[in-house]
Amino acid sequence: MNVKYFPFMRPERYPHRLCPGCGHGIIQGAVIRAMSELEIPPKDIVLVAGIGCAGNITNMYIKADTFHVTHGRPLAFATGIKIANPRLNILVISGDGDLASIGGNHLIHAARRNIDFTVVCANNSVYGTTGGQLAATTPLGAITATTPKGNEEPPFDLCALVMGAGGSYVARSSVAQPQNLIKTIRKAFLHKGFAFIDVLSICPVQFGRRNNLRTPAEMIKDLRKNSIPMEKASALPKEDLRGKFVIGEFCADLERTWSGYLQG
């Protein structure tokens, strides 16, 4: 990485703990690049992460205050931090298991409050750390450690969920489009309300190898093939979108901001 990003990193901590080919490294790179372009001093940024592979995106690598919490609860911890000290800019980076499954309740309530923080959901559609079990985001039919004959449950559309709950900035990006990802994180970060980015990531070790996507490159190609920009998607019939990922900004109600709480 370019040395100009070093003030936002702990270079002595690398190489990182992620598996070879993990998409989360691309998310980490995008977060650091977005942070460095924001002109917000790192001391005013708090990164909050939960448990799982995505917890390794922030913890020990990014140079700012980092808070590593219990599984599923980063948004609840972040709510306490933000309300107690609204000056701090909160960036939550966590996984799909953390945010959408065990912590799903906190996701919808943080969105409903439209509280001012940015949530980057590193969505690899599987429980990576624990050995590749079914997630609430695993595509229909996919093989996981706990669905050896294929997943029979429809996955969450996290963007639709957060929009339904009241989030004011909702977008989907992916590690196959790093430039778009950096831009989206920057925009989300500057928004003064609940900003959620569903970032499609890849897990070659736990997901790819069970689903005929044996290399990271194959996974990236597959992700690109299945990603459809929102503008194109709106013209397509519903059946053509089955199993595809619509990429873009679903909601950018930048006027709808969080003004803190009146109490105190």
Place this chain on the structure above:
Amino acid sequence: MGYKTIKGNLNPGLYFMQGDEALAEGAIAAGCRFFAGYPITPASEIMLHIVKRFPEVRGKFIQMEDELASIAAVIGASWTGVKAMTATSGPGFSLMMENIGHAVATETPCLIADIQRVGPGTGQATRVGAGDIMQAKWGSHGDYQIIALSPWSVQEMYDLAIRGFNLAERFRVPVILLGDATVGHLWESVEVKGELRVFDREKAPGRPPFDTPEEDGVPPMPSLGDGENLIVSGSTHDGYGFKKVGDGAVNEKLVNRLSKKILNHTDEIWEIDGHFLDDAEAVMISYGFVARSALRAAHELRGEGRRVGLLRLKTLWPFPEKAVREVSERCGKLLVPEMNLGQIVREVERVACSARVGGLNQTDGEPIFPQKIVNAMKRLLS
């Protein structure tokens, strides 16, 4: 930083208050300025009083989506440098357990009021019990020490809230205030003093926030936003917070320090209250509201010429072994009345191994009345 004397924010004098309200007032007096909570009987009145009073003291309040979120928000808030608390009862307390362990591991000061009701399960929401005593100590996973206090009056709901915050900040540990439905809903006079002693956490920029070479064992605590690039993690970590999840020696050191910083300071933490102990032949060891029935029983038995005493435990965890052992060595008969099927009695048995220890237990949702204790003491004495 450290202990200092401040002016209280209520005019000194006598106030007529409900127990839950008094707890909230004590917390505010101690400097609590963040509260996150979720409604539950019989603890909701604490939250209601906070909502009423916080605007006057510029406190921050939020009603969270559940108790897991409440304690999580409290821990997050505490790391911004503010004194923070939540309040709940049995079912909510159960939900908080994992995050209480996170607070222990990250050495986060906070106060958790558990206004106990009858359990297990949903139990009897409006009736009194004391079934959470062991849970307060052992409820979260792993090895740790925690502080738990037990008030017997509305006055003590106020006083122990202040003391609870002081101990939490002093030792960087969650403190649990184990009230119960009777004390929580009781109305009594509370004497509010003009001045009080409060402890504010120590900061020391640059020093490791999760280790200290000093005997004391309590590291200084910076806040988020101080520019120290903190790493706060519930995973096993070194002095600067770096995760060491594969290093057994680091965990051994951390877990031992977390325990020792409490156990090496029991003289600062233990608080007991003795009645008629000097010549007692038999002693009641009690805590919480039931200790009032025990005191009444002691008066009645003394009136009949029987030499009985009462040792009241205001600190339940760490268990005040020294006082219990001393009493047990002086008199061989102990009775432990409590509103559960026998929790603190196990600790008494462990410590007072030479004494004859009996329990008096009741789980019908009513406080144990004095007469029942009188009768039990007579049986013990005969």
